[in-house]
Amino acid sequence: MQLKLKYHSTGTLVPNRFIENCVNAPDKFISVYLLTLKYASVNGAADIDILCARLGMTKEYFFEVFEYWQKKGFMRIINDTDMRFEFGDFTPSVLTEDELYTEREFNQMLQNLFGSRQLSPHDYIRIYDYTDMFGLGKKVVLALVEYCIMQKGRRVSLSYIDKVAQAWSEEGHITTEEQAREFIAQSKAASMGVTRVLKQLGLSNRTPTKDETELFEKWTRDWGFTLDAVLTACSQTTAAREPSFKYLDRILQRLYTRGLITSRTITESNIKNEDMSISIKEVMHLAGEVSLKLSFEQESLYQKWTNVYGFDQRLIVFAAKNASLRGKNPFISLDGVLTDWYNNHVTTITNARRYLAAQQSLNERIMAVFETAGINKTPTEANRKVYMRWNETWGIGHDAILLAAEISTLSDNPYRYLNSILSNWHSAGIKSLADAQRDAKKNAGGSPAAAKAAYFDRPTENYDHLALNPFADGGA
Numbered sequence: 001m002q003l004k005l006k007y008h009s010t011g012t013l014v015p016n017r018f019i020e021n022c023v024n025a026p027d028k029f030i031s032v033y034l035l036t037l038k039y040a041s042v043n044g045a046a047d048i049d050i051l052c053a054r055l056g057m058t059k060e061y062f063f064e065v066f067e068y069w070q071k072k073g074f075m076r077i078i079n080d081t082d083m084r085f086e087f088g089d090f091t092p093s094v095l096t097e098d099e100l101y102t103e104r105e106f107n108q109m110l111q112n113l114f115g116s117r118q119l120s121p122h123d124y125i126r127i128y129d130y131t132d133m134f135g136l137g138k139k140v141v142l143a144l145v146e147y148c149i150m151q152k153g154r155r156v157s158l159s160y161i162d163k164v165a166q167a168w169s170e171e172g173h174i175t176t177e178e179q180a181r182e183f184i185a186q187s188k189a190a191s192m193g194v195t196r197v198l199k200q201l202g203l204s205n206r207t208p209t210k211d212e213t214e215l216f217e218k219w220t221r222d223w224g225f226t227l228d229a230v231l232t233a234c235s236q237t238t239a240a241r242e243p244s245f246k247y248l249d250r251i252l253q254r255l256y257t258r259g260l261i262t263s264r265t266i267t268e269s270n271i272k273n274e275d276m277s278i279s280i281k282e283v284m285h286l287a288g289e290v291s292l293k294l295s296f297e298q299e300s301l302y303q304k305w306t307n308v309y310g311f312d313q314r315l316i317v318f319a320a321k322n323a324s325l326r327g328k329n330p331f332i333s334l335d336g337v338l339t340d341w342y343n344n345h346v347t348t349i350t351n352a353r354r355y356l357a358a359q360q361s362l363n364e365r366i367m368a369v370f371e372t373a374g375i376n377k378t379p380t381e382a383n384r385k386v387y388m389r390w391n392e393t394w395g396i397g398h399d400a401i402l403l404a405a406e407i408s409t410l411s412d413n414p415y416r417y418l419n420s421i422l423s424n425w426h427s428a429g430i431k432s433l434a435d436a437q438r439d440a441k442k443n444a445g446g447s448p449a450a451a452k453a454a455y456f457d458r459p460t461e462n463y464d465h466l467a468l469n470p471f472a473d474g475g476a
Contacts, residue, residue, distance in 0.1 A: 012041040015089040018074050023159075025068075026133065026166045031055060032065045033074065040087045048083060068133050103128070106138050113145050117154050126158055134169035143180035144168060147187065190217050193227045200234040201243045212245045219249075223256045228263040235270060276302065279313050286320035287330040301335050309342045318349050322356055340381065362387065365398055373405035373414040386419070394426040399433035403440070 014037065022030045032055060039046040052062055066085060069075045078084040103124070110127060111119055127145070130136045136144065148161045168174040174183055194208040194216045208216075219225045225233075236251045237243035260266050280302045281292045305311045316338065323337040341347075346355045366379040366387050379387075390396050404421040411417035430436055 012038045015074065017089060021072055021074075026162065028055070028057070029065050029068060029133070032057075032062065033069050036085070037087050040085075064133065064135075068129070071129075071132070106142075109142055110145060113142070113149055113154075115154050123158060127161070130165045134165050135175060136165060136169060137175075137177065139177040140168075140175065140180045141165075143177060143184060147180070147184050150184070150188070186221070189227075190220065193220065193230070196227060197230055197234065197245070197248070200231050201237060201245075201248070203243075215245050215249055219252055223252065224261050225252060225256075226262065229261055229266055232263045232266045232270075279316075282313075283316055283320045283334070284331050286317060287334050289329075289331050298331055301332065305335075305338050309338060310347070311338065311342075315347070315349055315352065318352055322352075336381070359384070365391075368398075369401055369405045369418075372402050373408045373418055375414055390422050394422070395431045396422060396425060397432050400425070400431065400436040403433060403436050407440070 012034075014034070018033070022033075035051065035055070036046065039051075048059060048062065052059055055062075066075060066077055070077055073090040074087065076086045076088075076090060078086055107119075107124055110124070127141060130141050130144070131138065144165055145161060148156050148164055152160060168180070168183075174180050190213060191208070194213050195204075197216065198204050198206070198208060198212070216230070219230055220227070230248075230252065233251055233255060234243070234248060237247055240247045255261065255266060255269070258269075260269050276299070277294060280294055280298060283302070284292050284294075284298070302316075305316055306313075316334075319337050319341070320334060323334060341352065341355065344355065346352050362384055363379045366383055369375075369387070370377060370379070387401075390401055391398060401422065404418055404425070405414075407421060408414040408418040425431075425436060425439070428439065430439055
């Protein structure tokens with residue numbers, strides 16, 4: 001591509017008239033002109049492929065820009081085949097009055113849109129540029145002007161219309177009247193919709209912001225919500241102190257991820273949520289919660305119990321009534337109970353009663369062991385698991401465990417010593433009380449008191465590796 005200046009210079013001279021005219025030109029057009037002007041002033045040549053790549057445009061678009069600046073009088077296309085161009089300050093091509101009159105019908109349509117605001121010949125010429133610069137047909141241009149007036153009123157600046165024309169052509173790819181009318185219809189619907197939503201949120205004393213309009217368009221255009229669906233979802237903003245579009249956006253995002261995008265499905269979900277809230281509050285009350293204000297964690301736990309574990313409300317209520325819940329958050333403690341039931345396949349109230357009865361019996365046996373050993377604590381789930389290991393897995397009888405508990409009273413740490421004794425007996429195959437007593441007498445010469453002392457002195461090894469130390473939560 002050959003480039004030259006009308007007046008050669010070692011610097012890059014920009015005509016003052018160009019500076020005045022570039023105010024109304026699209027940004028990309030200015031970049032193309034200045035960059036190629038610089039090449040013309042420095043070395044008189046440039047690789048058009050490199051220029052197009054650098055500017056992010058096609059050759060066709062590149063030539064459209066040059067035609068625009070030629071029309072303005074800042075360059076000449078000497079030969080478009082050989083790609084020879086000359087830059088300078090030339091006489092711009094101005095439409096004569098007769099040429100303007102050839103567009104009399106189009107001009108009248110434009111003037112009708114602007115009403116009492118009189119358009120000048122310069123205004124008409126500038127609007128004509130949309131067909132040259134952006135390839136928009138006259139009907140599209142009329143729709144474009146109508147849209148801009150709808151947005152800004154009849155005093156809308158031509159600079160604003162320039163930017164919208166460029167956006168339609170380059171970003172929205174709106175090049176036909178049908179596409180333009182569809183875009184305008186969507187914009188009107190969005191504008192009315194945003195206003196309706198503002199009113200629903202109690203914010204009807206102001207006009208929508210740009211961000212609010214963009215959010216509404218995302219909900220309806222990208223996510224597929226209808227206006228009725230958005231208005232229905234507004235009912236869920238009552239929990240917020242100051243309802244806003246951002247708060248509503250988070251609600252709609254959750255609904256969208258669950259596939260709830262119609263007014264009917266959202267209403268059904270709201271009813272279900274209301275029923276769930278009533279059910280959760282019933283459980284909270286029975287569990288002993290002081291406040292019945294629902295939290296996200298409580299809702300999530302309840303959904304886990306019902307959706308994942310498959311428990312019905314009757315079973316959950318039964319658990320809240322009969323489980324021993326401790327701590328500041330009894331509702332959250334209930335999760336441990338129900339998770340234990342789920343892991344042990346307790347799925348009905350009948351099964352739960354049997355399970356609780358077995359658990360009570362187990363607790364009573366553990367309490368007898370604790371009292372014998374001088375341990376002052378209430379059995380926990382960890383205690384129950386360890387006792388089951390001693391009694392069922394290792395097969396050591398309850399009476400033998402009580403003997404071990406009696407022997408462990410001589411230790412400063414009965415928790416650790418009890419488990420060490422039972423670990424020794426398990427290794428020796430001792431399971432019954434008789435076997436345990438014989439082993440104690442054998443090591444202590446037959447004296448019960450000596451047997452205790454013998455077992456207190458007996459462990460010379462470190463049995464920590466055998467002990468799970470499940471009682472560390474109340475350790476001595």
